Amino acid sequence: MMKLALPVLVFSALWLGQGCQSKAGKDQTGSTSDSTVTTSTESASADSPTTTSAADSAATDTTAAAGRKLSPLDSLGMIGPKITGAILPGKRILAYYGNPHSKKMGVLGEYPKDEMLRMLDKQAIPWVEQDSAKTPIQKALHLVAISAQGAPGKNGHYSMRMSDKTIRKVIRWAGEHDAICFLDIQVGHAPLGPEMEFLKPYLELPYVHLGIDPEFALRTSGAKPGSKIGTYDAADINEATQFLSKIVRDKKVPPKVLVVHRFTRRMVTNYKNIKLDPNVQIVMNMDGWGPPSLKRDTYHDYIQTEPVQYTGFKLFYHNDMKKVDLRSKHKVPHLMEPSEVLSLNPKPLYIQYQ
Structure with missing residues (x-):
């Protein structure tokens, strides 16, 4: 199998409102990517006013057994899958990725909610049928809740926080569909800690988990998102693990899943120093697109070759279909089947579609 001489997979294109481009690059190069959202309708600050949906308004007016009114977050805590222990390795997570404000970022925003959820249900079937172990599927929605931006913005961090309304909306979509939800952070130039703190009220829900994307962590380099591939060190991943572990201990909720995206060596440094915690399940997710042989490499x-705990694999409904795999029997581009992904060692336990 070819190693470092191969071009790495192209990372998902940064959407800057001017169209998107993608091209292959070496381990240290960058290109534009579709993994971020820019929208004039979205709130860029945690302090911006929020709008309560009709469902949440009704929940707010409901009196809890203790005699107090339920907040919108309380109402979200009353729905969702009833998970009492660790999800992995007993289940395989199947997630749809994106943002409802962008059709370019992934399937989560590309289709209307009901159609997208029907697609998720249908996509789950072959993952059990083609799995010799018949591992049950835990469906998930993976929301980019903090999006890297091509301009510094008001906060100067080249990032934008989604509004409370948007985040609660996607969590509700997941909860009402018996799915878990991931909130993904693209920090830009912001420090990771405050961004996690912003998401803490949602992460305290038992079925809400965290994703962090080194691709857009560019604080140390000072580069603009989309111009260079960013990086996280083991210390950053340990910081996220400790943050989630404290939530698990304080709120008495099941272990959290932490997804770390990766498709180059420099995206995660000093992996041997990543510390495991019984309250957090770490997934290193292969996040690049391209023909199947390149994705496998x-x-x-x-x-x-740089194992941490659990592994993930990302599939792109569009970008993976751009080139014929010259190292396969296929004459036209094809999206990898579950059986192909499950032939990898170790078998990925987190599958993400964009």
Whole structure:
């Protein structure tokens, strides 16, 4: 199997409102990517006014057994899958990724809610049928809740926080569909700690988990998102693990899942120093797109050979279909089947579609 001489998978294109481009690059290069959202209708600050949906308004007017009124977050805590223990490895997570404000970022925002959820249900079927172990599927929605931006913005961080309304909306979509929800952070130039703190009220819900994306962590380099691939060190991942572990201990909720995206070596440094915690399940997610042979090589080079705990694999409904795999029997581009992904070692337990 070819190793470092191979181009790495192209990372998902940064959407800057001017169209998107993607091109292959070496381990240290960058290109534009579709993994971020820019929208004039979205709130960029945690302090911006929020709008309460009709469902949440009704919940707010409901009196709890203790005699107090339920907040919108309280109402979200009353729905969702009833998970009492660790999700992995007993289940395989199948997630739809994106943002409802962008059709370019992924399937989560590309289709209307009901159609998207029907697609998720249908997509889950072959993952059990083609799995010799018949591992049950835990469906998930993976929201980019803090999005990297091509301009510094009011906060100067090249990032934008989604509004409370948007975040609660997607969590509700997940909860009402018996799915878990991931909130993904693209920090831009912001420190990770305050961004996690912003998401803490949602992460305290038992079925809400965290994703962090080194691709857009560019604080140390000072580069603009989309111009260079960012990086996280083991210390950053340990910080996220400790943050989630404290939530688990304080709120007495089941272990959290932490997804870390990766498709180059420099995206995660000092992986041997990543510390495991019984309250947090760490997934290193192969996040690049390209023909199947290149995706397999990237999985081997940056996920399998630098193991942490659990592994993930990302599939792109559109970008993976751009090129024919010259190292396969296929004459036209094809999206990898579950059986192909499940032939990897170790078998990924987190599957993400964009």
